[in-house]
Amino acid sequence: xxxxxxxxxxxxxxxxxxxxxxxxxxxxxxxxxxxxxxxxxxxxxxxxxxxxxxxxxxxxxxxxxxxxxxxxxxxxxxxxxxxxxxxxxxxxxxxxxxxxxxxxxxxxxxxxxxxxxxxxxxxxxxxxxxxxxxxxxxxxxxxxxxxxxxxxxxxxxxxxxxxxxxxxxxxxxxxxxxxxxxxxxxxxxxxxxxxxxxxxxxxxxxxxxxxxxxxxxxxxxxxxxxxxxxxxxxx
Numbered sequence: 342x343x344x345x346x347x348x349x350x351x352x353x354x355x356x357x358x359x360x361x362x363x364x365x366x367x368x369x370x371x372x373x374x375x376x377x378x379x380x381x382x383x384x385x386x387x388x389x390x391x392x393x394x395x396x397x398x399x400x401x402x403x404x405x406x407x408x409x410x411x412x413x414x415x416x417x418x419x420x421x422x423x424x425x426x427x428x429x430x431x432x433x434x435x436x437x438x439x440x441x442x443x444x445x446x447x448x449x450x451x452x453x454x455x456x457x458x459x460x461x462x463x464x465x466x467x468x469x470x471x472x473x474x475x476x477x478x479x480x481x482x483x484x485x486x487x488x489x490x491x492x493x494x495x496x497x498x499x500x501x502x503x504x505x506x507x508x509x510x511x512x513x514x515x516x517x518x519x520x521x522x523x524x525x526x527x528x529x530x531x532x533x534x535x536x537x538x539x540x541x542x543x544x545x546x547x548x549x550x551x552x553x554x555x556x557x558x559x560x561x562x563x564x565x566x567x568x569x570x571x572x573x574x575x576x
Contacts, residue, residue: 342392342403349411349444353436354429356414363392363408364449371407372455374481374572375442377423377464379410382565385558386461391565395573402573409445411437420522423463425492430467437471438478457481457572461561462488469493469536476500481575483508483568485561486515489532494539503545506575508568509537512554529556546575 345362361379382388388408396403413419413433421427446453456479460468465487472479473496482505497503511533518529530551537549548571554560 342396342406344389349441351436351440353432353440358414358441359412361408361410361412363389363410364406365403368404368407368449368451370405370454371449371451372402372405372573373407373409373446373449373453373457374483374569375437375456375458375468376408376410377458377460377468378412378419378462380412381558382410385562386565387562388565391562391569394566395569399573406573407449407451411441416522419463423467424522425466425490426523430470433467434471434474438475442478455480455572455576457483459483459485459568459572460487461485461558462556465489466493470496472505473497473500476503476505479505481506481508481572483572484510484533485564485568486511486529486556487533487536488518488520488527488529489536491532491535494532494536497536497539497543500543503540503543505545506571507540507545507547508571509533509540509547510550510552510564510567512556512560513551514554515556518556 342363342365349358376382413422421429422433458468465484466489472482515529519526540547
């Protein structure tokens, strides 16, 4: 697979976003996975090595997988885009659904048979909120240690049935994680348990795992093979 580094100008937000594409030139019937914190998944999450290992085992996947890795900017820009209280939260969701994703897929010129979105921590929070705005557009929601609030969980109840395949994992040692921006305890383990049960009520298909891990990239990197296996091997 090849990696392309690109810039996308958002008219909605009047700013440039760095993003990356990992894809094959002859991709058909594409499995497209959008990833928040894209630069971090490349530099800290071991994405390229994980993908190489998967393709070694399943060479035919090289013709299907497309990774679209968008990066929100520095830590403060990230918070304003990914958190409910951020200045750009609602506009970022609109940008993803109405501007970024349509233009990316028009440029790919491929038949999208799976469309998933992946995020860790606050990236998981915004992934949930992006997907819930247009639930019929998505086949997969992939969450690693999603930093969510009760408000985020409540939005799930506004959807009658969720026809998603959901991968959700959280660390048992994440309960006391404190946000470096707001200095508040995010109760990540408790909130993910609540989110899991809410997904079940909405008849979603969920693979839920609690692991003996902390809120850090070492956890998400180690878990990435399981995430991608789930995306690839569920309809």
